[in-house]
Amino acid sequence: MSKQFSYRMILGAVFFTIVAVFFIFSALMMHSFGIPAESAMDDAIITGAQEETGANNAVTSVVFDFRGFDTLGEATILFTAVAGVLVLFRRLKK
Amino acid sequence: MSILDTFVAHAPALIVAIPLLGAFLVQLVGRLHEKAKVVFALLTILLTNCFLYLLTYDVFTNGIRTYIFGNADLTLPVVRILFEVDAMSIYMALISTTLILVAFIFSWVYMKDNTGLDKFYTLMLLLTAGMLGMVFTGDIFNFFVFLEITGISSAALVAFWVHKAEAVEAGFKYILISAIGALFVLFAIALLYGQYDALNIAVLAQSIQFTFLDKIALVILLVSLAMKAGLFPMHMWLPDSYSRAPAPVTIGLVAATLASFYGVLRVIFSLYGGIYSGTDLALLSTLTSTKFMGSLLIGLALLAILVGVIMALRQTDLKRLIAFAAVAEIGYMFLGIGTWMAAKTVHVDPDGIATAISILPYGNLALQGGIFHLFNDAFDIGLLFLVAGVIFFVTKERSLDNLSGLARHMKATTIFFIIGLCAVAGLPPLNGFASKLLLYESTFQLNPILGIVAIVGSILLLAVFVKVFYAAFMGPDLIKTNVHKEPRSMIIAMGILAAVIIIIGLFPDLFLTHFVEPATDALLNFSSYTNAVLIGGV
């Protein structure tokens, strides 16, 4: 246990406490569970899902249509991870 | 509608989609021929650049352009993802694509002895797509997705030389930092979503009330994005990953760091722009918090400058030294934002009643300086990293103790290093001087000490690099005899950056009026950013 290490521990503990206090406060100040404060966007999606996308499953309609570009990004992330893992375990000699 | 108009209309989507498509294809193309993947990756970036130049012309003449995915009509409430491209996004995208183009040219010879090159180019293209997505998107969750793409691909690239323990360690640090940072960004997004049921930045910006939860979300967003941008107390990952990655990847990382910095700008000026960029009297109650945040950013920025420079003085590893100089440069950029925030003032009439809020002129000057410096930092630090890469490639040495007399063998590299040195230190004929002068002037007006610290930082940077110059380029010849000339592709790559540095150094006014000022105005013009979405500006 070097001196620098304990110094870091104290700083970390202070930081952690601050984060904890703020997070607990924010949890207490959220709107009540089960009663969304605002739902205009989601209501529009639920009503529009069948007509606009032809899907009975509103979640799928969000995933692939309303927010399709996010899903492209998500598939890209999986692709990135596969490429990354393959890079890390590649053969190093030609 | 002519074919060119069609291209411009779809350019925002295509600029992100083309590198993605290229990334999906490059491994298949790479099976054809050894060099095919490099050529293909270069062509992809060039095509992206073509669309970007078209879009640049359009945005700088016609203003903000939006692109809605999946449906051409904008319906309220905004349910679909949309891209919102303003001058600031274009400014960032130009920097990123140019740096990536240079990195690809540089990697032609630099990476030729490595295996797994097809995946290297895949990851580089994904990194490009991620950065471009980050700067173009107008949707905050989409921003998070692209932040993750950028983070994951760059972490894998940092660890590209897996046979070196330090590279893997740096990669692990990077992915840990970026994963935690991104998760906290997501938490903040969820806080905002839970209150306003919106994910579009413009819609959120319009409806934000600055409640306690909004403040927490703001703090989380700023801290995690500043961490990814390498601001002072959270910069520890930056020298590790910058110095251990292959040189072309380091260039990409510089651009990725700046994309995170762009996130900070977007959060302050667009997402919370109603509070921070507004000058309504109704904002009087938030003025204290604005000024406090400004002072906090100034303090951290000054510490970043000093710590970066002092740590750079102590380094013997060339790339690590440049990385600490990069920490200092990032400090200058944050100094610009901080000064802008602190430069708000209240006008009081004789009865002591506040009549108006305004931003002092030097505030805008400081912001311009910061944004100008963003560009200069990318190119100067990028050039220096390339020089370090060439030295590493030729001599296989990274420690300054073992380098000497390089100027005898590598004339071109020496010249490029001198250009980079002068630009980073902010010497008059080059671009670093123009932006730093703006920062000195404006910060000096806020508080003389700030200006003095900024100047001292620059002088120390000069000292650092002069020391490097004497250690590495001057002095007796190397004992090693296997020093050969630098390959031509590397000279071209460095030449592009040096040419940009010199041209902008010679004509800073033109660049300032045609690029920096529109970008700054786009950031400051909060209502046009929100109105482009809310009052259908398709």
Added chain:
Amino acid sequence: MIYNIPYLVVVGLILIGLFAVMFKRNLIKIVIGVTLIESGVNLFLITLGFRKDGVAPIFTGLPEGVNYPADMALPVPQALTLTSIVIGVAVLALMLSMIIHLYRHHNTLDVSKIRRLKE
């Protein structure tokens, strides 16, 4: 206030994860901490989308008498959570691969013994 217990659970999960990341010295435990934070954030997103007495936002075989959209859970947080889970898997895979390499290089998982990059 009593209805905010789900949010407190979320915050608890995130804090446990953060604690593990900040104070544990075993690499695997640090990664477990990251996944805990991620689960906390995912849970937070899902709790935001819940509507009291709501049904899943799926029209196939929807029971009689459900008036939508007022009685349906919000679909967007579920889609966001899906995205976030996949991102979590990707990050986890890459982290574990790097840990395998670090273990090969150093023969230990202790952070304090691995750290070579200092200053």
Added chain:
Amino acid sequence: MSDAGMSKIVRTIASVSFPFVLIYGLYIIAHGHLTPGGGFQGGAVVASGCAMILIAYGSSWILTKTKEHHISLLEHAGALGFIGLAFLGLLLGGVFFANFIIGEPILFGSAPALGSTLADINTGGVLPLMNFAVGLKVIAGLFSIILVMAYASGHKEGIQ
């Protein structure tokens, strides 16, 4: 460990239950636009089935049956299919990610009646196609991650 495979009992149970896992996963993918599920979820189910086979038989055995780059090819096919559908939306529907099939008299083209309906697979436009593309991508992607990591934990030299 992961390389040697496991006992005969485990192998037999794994190979008997694998087809059921496969069919269940494919069902989830195919009905993604109608019932809970979709490309990611179904793909994860199938990939976990593949992981079960991998654990039962060992990564070396798998690598004698198939090569890693074949799986990688499948993943590319999935990714290209997905982004290709998005580009087709640009060409045929006028916008990137346009749902260009819905309303056309082709497969998946019809729109469902509003409100509570029975499951009709012939709806959803590009959604089922995207589900398939993403499903393929997730199966191949997750399986190649697991395969490479399992192989790497037993062997020093890299794969491919």
